[in-house]
Amino acid sequence: MAGVExxxxxxxxxxxxxxPHLSVYRPMLTMMMSIAHRITGGVLYVGTLFLVWYxxxxxxxxAAFAVAAWFFGSFLGQLILFGFTFALLHxxxxxxxxLIWDAGYGFDKxxxxxxxxxxxxxxxxxxxxxxxxxxxx
Amino acid sequence: xxxxxxxIRSPAGRVGFLGAAKSGTGDLWLMRVTTAALVPxxxxxxxxxxxxxxxxxxxxxxxxxxxPCTAIFLLLFILASxxxxxxxxxxxxxxxxxxxxxxxxxxxxxxxxxxxxxVAAIFAVLKLSLF
Numbered sequence: 001m002a003g004v005e006x007x008x009x010x011x012x013x014x015x016x017x018x019x020p021h022l023s024v025y026r027p028m029l030t031m032m033m034s035i036a037h038r039i040t041g042g043v044l045y046v047g048t049l050f051l052v053w054y055x056x057x058x059x060x061x062x063a064a065f066a067v068a069a070w071f072f073g074s075f076l077g078q079l080i081l082f083g084f085t086f087a088l089l090h091x092x093x094x095x096x097x098x099l100i101w102d103a104g105y106g107f108d109k110x111x112x113x114x115x116x117x118x119x120x121x122x123x124x125x126x127x128x129x130x131x132x133x134x135x136x137x
Numbered sequence: 138x139x140x141x142x143x144x145i146r147s148p149a150g151r152v153g154f155l156g157a158a159k160s161g162t163g164d165l166w167l168m169r170v171t172t173a174a175l176v177p178x179x180x181x182x183x184x185x186x187x188x189x190x191x192x193x194x195x196x197x198x199x200x201x202x203x204x205p206c207t208a209i210f211l212l213l214f215i216l217a218s219x220x221x222x223x224x225x226x227x228x229x230x231x232x233x234x235x236x237x238x239x240x241x242x243x244x245x246x247x248x249x250x251x252x253x254x255x256v257a258a259i260f261a262v263l264k265l266s267l268f
Contacts, residue, residue, distance in 0.1 A: 016147070041225050048222065048254045055261035058202075061195045069193040085183075092179050095172045102169055130183060134190045 033116040037094035040087040047084045085130055090123040164224045171221040178217055181210040199265055208266035212259060219255035223247055 025031065057068035071077045097115045100106045106115050185207055192198050201207055230243045 038229060041222075042229060045222050045226055048218070048258075052254055052257045052261070055258050055265070058195060058198045059261040059264040065195050065198070066193075073191075073193070088179065088183070092176070096176060099169075099172055099176075130187065134187055 029120070030112050030116040033094065033097075033119050036090060037098075040091040040094070043083065043087040044091055047080075047087065050080060050084065082127070082131060086123060086127040089126050089130075090119065093119040093122045164227070167220055168224050171217045171224075174217040175214070175221060178210060178214040182214045185211055202262065202265035205266075208262055211262050215255055215258045215262070219251050222254075223251035226251075 054068050054072065057064040072081060097106070097119055100115065106112065185201075188201055188207075189198060192201070202211075226247045227244060230240060230247060234240045234243050
C-alpha cells in the first residue's frame with residue numbers, strides 16, 4: 001500500500017500485506033461446495049425457527065397448529081421446506097466429506113473433485129427423492 | 138493494550154495462541170463429535186419429518202410423538218444440533234465480524250439463540266410425547 005501514511009498505533013491492518021483473496025481465483029467446484037457448505041449451515045441455523053414454530057404449534061394444538069399446518073402446506077411453506085431439505089442434505093453430505101478429510105483421506109487431486117461433485121449430485125438427488133416421497137405418501 | 142508496530146506478530150496472534158474466539162481446539166473436536174452424531178440423527182430427523190408431512194390433525198401428530206423412538210431420536214437430534222449450530226455460527230462470526238465489541242455481542246446472541254432454540258424445541262417434544 002504505497003503512499004498510504006500510517007501513524008504509529010493507527011490501523012495496523014493497513015500496513016500488512018493482504019493474501020490474494022476470492023476474486024483472484026477462477027471459480028472451482030471444490031471452492032463452490034465449500035462456500036455452499038457455509039451458506040447451507042447459515043440457512044439451517046435460521047431454519048431452526050421454522051422447526052421450533054412447528055413443534056411449539058403442535059404442542060399447543062388448536063388454532064396454533066391449524067395456522068402452522070396451513071402454512072407448511074401452502075406454496076411458500078412448501079418452498080421453504082424444499083429449501084430447508086436441500087440445505088440439510090447438502091450440509092449433510094458436505095459434513096460426511098469433512099469427516100472423510102478428518103480421517104485423513106480424500107485429499108488427492110482426483111478425490112477432491114469426486115467428493116465435491118458427489119456432494120452436489122447426492123444432495124440434489126436425495127432432495128428430489130425425499131420431496132417426491134413426501135408428496136406420494 | 139499497546140501494539141509494537143515493528144512486530145510481525147498479528148494482533149490475533151497475541152491473544153495467546155487461542156484464536157479469534159479465545160478458545161482452543163475444543164471447538165474443533167466438538168464439531169467433529171457432533172458431525173459424527175448428526176449423520177445418523179439427521180437421517181432419523183428426515184424420516185420423522187416425512188412421517189409428519191400432511192398430518193393436519195394434532196391427534197395424529199401426538200400419536201407419532203408417543204413412540205419412544207420418535208421422541209428420543211428427535212431429542213438427540215436437537216441436542217447435537219444446538220452444539221453444532223453454535224460452534225458453526227461462531228466460526229462464521231469470527232470470520233466476518235471484526236469489531237471486538239460487535240463480535241462479543243454476536244457471540245452472546247449466538248449462544249442465547251442456540252440455547253433458546255434448544256429449550257423451546259425440547260420442551261415442545263417432551264410436551265407432545267408425554268402429555
